[in-house]
Amino acid sequence: MFGYIRILKPELKVREYNRYRAYYCGLCRVLKQKYGLIGEMTLTYDMTFLVMLLSSLYEQEEKQKAIRCEVNPLIKHSTITTAATAYGADMNLLLAYYKEKDDWQDEKDKKGLILSAALRRKAERIEKQYPRQTRAVIQELNKLGQLEQSGCPDADQTADSFGRLLGELFVMEKDLWQKPLYELGFYMGRFIYLADAWDDLAEDEKSGQPNPFKGQDLNEEVIKKKLTADLSECAARLEYLPLVRDAEIFRNIIYAGVWTGLGKKKRSMACQRESV
Amino acid sequence: MLTKDPYDILGVSPSASDEEVKKAYRELAKKFHPDLHTNNPLAELAQEKFTEVQEAYDTVMRERASGIPHSYSQNGQNPYQNQNPWNQGYGQGQNQQGGYYGPFGYSNGQNQNNYQNQYEQRSNQYRGNNSGTDPCNCCLDLWCLDSCCECMGGDLISCC
Numbered sequence: 001m002f003g004y005i006r007i008l009k010p011e012l013k014v015r016e017y018n019r020y021r022a023y024y025c026g027l028c029r030v031l032k033q034k035y036g037l038i039g040e041m042t043l044t045y046d047m048t049f050l051v052m053l054l055s056s057l058y059e060q061e062e063k064q065k066a067i068r069c070e071v072n073p074l075i076k077h078s079t080i081t082t083a084a085t086a087y088g089a090d091m092n093l094l095l096a097y098y099k100e101k102d103d104w105q106d107e108k109d110k111k112g113l114i115l116s117a118a119l120r121r122k123a124e125r126i127e128k129q130y131p132r133q134t135r136a137v138i139q140e141l142n143k144l145g146q147l148e149q150s151g152c153p154d155a156d157q158t159a160d161s162f163g164r165l166l167g168e169l170f171v172m173e174k175d176l177w178q179k180p181l182y183e184l185g186f187y188m189g190r191f192i193y194l195a196d197a198w199d200d201l202a203e204d205e206k207s208g209q210p211n212p213f214k215g216q217d218l219n220e221e222v223i224k225k226k227l228t229a230d231l232s233e234c235a236a237r238l239e240y241l242p243l244v245r246d247a248e249i250f251r252n253i254i255y256a257g258v259w260t261g262l263g264k265k266k267r268s269m270a271c272q273r274e275s276v
Numbered sequence: 277m278l279t280k281d282p283y284d285i286l287g288v289s290p291s292a293s294d295e296e297v298k299k300a301y302r303e304l305a306k307k308f309h310p311d312l313h314t315n316n317p318l319a320e321l322a323q324e325k326f327t328e329v330q331e332a333y334d335t336v337m338r339e340r341a342s343g344i345p346h347s348y349s350q351n352g353q354n355p356y357q358n359q360n361p362w363n364q365g366y367g368q369g370q371n372q373q374g375g376y377y378g379p380f381g382y383s384n385g386q387n388q389n390n391y392q393n394q395y396e397q398r399s400n401q402y403r404g405n406n407s408g409t410d411p412c413n414c415c416l417d418l419w420c421l422d423s424c425c426e427c428m429g430g431d432l433i434s435c436c
Contacts, residue, residue, distance in 0.1 A: 059302070231395060232395035233388075235394070235395050235398070239394075240337045242301050244298055247295070255401075256399060
């Protein structure tokens with residue numbers, strides 16, 4: 001489900017790409033420090049976007065450090081971390097726990113069972129620190145589960161549920177930016193859910209898994225219109241926020257990068273890391 | 277509600293780019309942020325100024341998002357009163373003609389169209405650069421233009 005909120009690398013300046021990569025590696029480093037190897041495996045582009053967004057909005061101080069990575073230990077990678085990186089790492093883990101639990105419950109994927117069990121204790125620690133976000137995740141997961149069990153009668157209802165989940169995670173603290181941040185997260189969540197549903201449609205039709213687009217007369221153009229509607233709402237909130245630092249990276253992601261993940265087979269985490 | 281022109285408050289011209297408005301907002305917000313004036317006798321004034329700057333920013337950005345030209349200072353009325361895209365509660369309001377009832381209350385069709393138009397415009401700059409056939413199309417277009425120009429007695433590209 002995650003991985004759609006990514007950059008379009010050829011359209012970034014080298015300086016911008018280096019910053020994005022440093023934030024990505026910074027999030028990876030904090031995930032490893034806080035949650036070990038399992039935590040490191042949950043790294044996503046989506047949370048990298050959130051970390052950069054919050055760091056820019058609150059103009060948080062950046063700490064830079066060069067580290068060696070398991071993927072390629074011969075080269076030192078620059079990392080940038082801010083106060084938002086720890087928050088992003090915690091939300092990343094909450095989301096990963098959801099994804100694995102979902103995979104086990106829906107598809108009886110044993111990897112989901114093992115990983116969700118491995119992540120459970122770490123997720124419980126996060127639940128105590130972020131009760132509002134945890135409540136939203138549990139509430140919306142349950143709603144999603146109920147909707148999916150009844151065959152996803154309304155695509156907007158299921159997408160809204162995931163949107164509310166992500167919207168709540170986008171609000172790090174309740175302040176004057178909470179509304180546009182929540183709404184940005186909401187529409188982004190809708191986009192992610194619908195894009196994932198579209199990509200999984202063929203497979204879900206074969207396997208009998210629930211999908212909100214089953215039985216509908218849809219083509220790429222109709223889906224593109226639906227997704228553009230959500231992204232345009234998302235972009236309006238992004239443009240509203242007073243983001244100065246890294247604004248062009250966010251624009252690259254929201255106007256171009258989000259379309260690059262559609263229609264492609266989901267890549268493994270290791271592949272994603274190498275491609276950044 | 278603001279009684280002054282929001283652009284005057286921010287210290288930028290109405291023709292300033294979004295980036296200039298955001299930078300101006302950032303500097304003023306840093307200057308007047310309440311956290312920086314906790315032991316200051318002028319703390320209350322700083323808070324008022326901070327709120328004024330915040331409202332000015334909010335007004336300018338909502339105006340630009342809705343596409344309604346700035347006329348706030350002329351008649352003192354707020355043209356965005358019924359078109360606020362992000363201050364309405366969930367589950368309120370009724371669907372009016374031309375609008376839609378979104379999860380954040382009423383949002384009129386004009387806002388939705390504006391956002392989609394703005395999105396298309398901004399994303400085009402990325403699509404154009406990624407098209408592998410663009411140089412070919414550009415060359416053909418230029419050749420066609422030159423041919424038409426020559427037919428009418430001119431010569432757009434003199435070397436061919």
